[in-house]
Amino acid sequence: MSPGDGRPVVSFGEPEGYDGAGRGRPLAGRVRPRTAVIALCLVLGLGLISGAVTGSWLTGETTAPKDAGTYAAAGALWHSVPVDELFPATVRGRGAGPGGADRTWTRIGVAPDSGCADAFDPLLRATLAPAGCRRLLRATYTDATQSFVTTVGLLFTKADAATMGALARRFKDEGLADRTDLMPRPYAAKGTAAAGFGDRQRASWTVSVLTDAPVVVYAVSGWADGRTVDTPQSAEQAIQSGTTTAPSQAGLGNEAQGLADRVGRSLRETVESPTEKPS
Incomplete structure (x- = not known):
C-alpha cells in the first residue's frame, strides 16, 4: 500500500492582513493568517492520520477502532x-x-x-x-x-x-x-x-x-x-x-x-x- 495516497493538497496565497509591501496591518487584520496556519496544521494532521490507517493492513500498526x-x-x-x-x-x-x-x-x-x-x-x-x-x-x-x-x-x-x-x-x-x-x-x-x-x-x-x-x-x-x-x-x-x-x-x-x-x-x-x- 501507499500511505498518504489521496492526501489533500492545500495551497495558500499571501495572507490577508498584510499590504502589498509586506507591512503588517492592525491586529484585527493579523488574526486571519494565524487562523490559516491552524487550518493548515489540522488538514495536514488529518492527512497523516488517513495515511497511517490506509497502511495498517500490511504493517499491523493501526490504532483505529x-x-x-x-x-x-x-x-x-x-x-x-x-x-x-x-x-x-x-x-x-x-x-x-x-x-x-x-x-x-x-x-x-x-x-x-x-x-x-x-x-x-x-x-x-x-x-x-x-x-x-x-x-x-x-x-x-x-x-x-x-x-x-x-x-x-x-x-x-x-x-x-x-x-x-x-x-x-x-x-x-x-x-x-x-x-x-x-x-x-x-x-x-x-x-x-x-x-x-x-x-x-x-x-x-x-x-x-x-x-x-x-x-x-x-x-x-x-x-x-x-x-x-x-x-x-x-x-x-x-x-x-x-x-x-x-x-x-x-x-x-x-x-x-x-x-x-x-x-x-x-x-x-x-x-x-x-x-x-x-x-
Whole structure:
C-alpha cells in the first residue's frame, strides 16, 4: 500500500492582513493568517492520520477502532470469494521491482485449500498457533521472464482483533519476520516452473500479520531453475539499498514483498466493498 495516497493538497496565497509591501496591518487584520496556519496544521494532521490507517493492513500498526462487521466479513472471504479474486491469474506490480521497475506475475498453480500443518517451518507454526488456523489458501506465481517463482498465502485465523493485534506487535517487537527459522514453505505446483520449489530453494520471504482482519499474508520466493539457497534473506532486509546478497541482487526480496503487498491490497479492497461489484 501507499500511505498518504489521496492526501489533500492545500495551497495558500499571501495572507490577508498584510499590504502589498509586506507591512503588517492592525491586529484585527493579523488574526486571519494565524487562523490559516491552524487550518493548515489540522488538514495536514488529518492527512497523516488517513495515511497511517490506509497502511495498517500490511504493517499491523493501526490504532483505529476495529469495525466488527468488516473484521468478520474478512474472516469469511475464504469460502465466499472466488479464487480468481483472491489470487488473480495475472498480478501487475507497478514499481514493485528493484529500482522501481514494473513487475508482472502469472499464476501457475493454486493449492487445494487446507489446514496449516505442512505450510510453515515448525517454529513459525508454533508462533502462529495462538491465532488458530481456520483455512489456508495458497497460489504460486512466476515472473514475466519465468526466472523466479513465488508462493503467496492467505492464512485465515480463528483469532479476534485483540489476539491479532498482540501477534502483530510480537512480530514487530521481536523481529520475527526476519528470522530464518520462521519461514513459510512454498507450494510446488506439479508440472510447472515451480515443480522443484522446495524448502532448500527458498531465497526470500515476508510474513505480515494483519490487524483489521483475521488474516496472515505471506510470500516466499526462489529461482525457477531449482537452485538451492544456503543463506535466505527476509524481503525487508533484501530490498534495502546497498544490500549485496544473492537474493537481494536478484530482486527476490522484491518478488516476495511485491506480490504479498498486492494480494493483501486486493483482499482489503474486496472486504471493503463486497456488494459494489458490477452485475
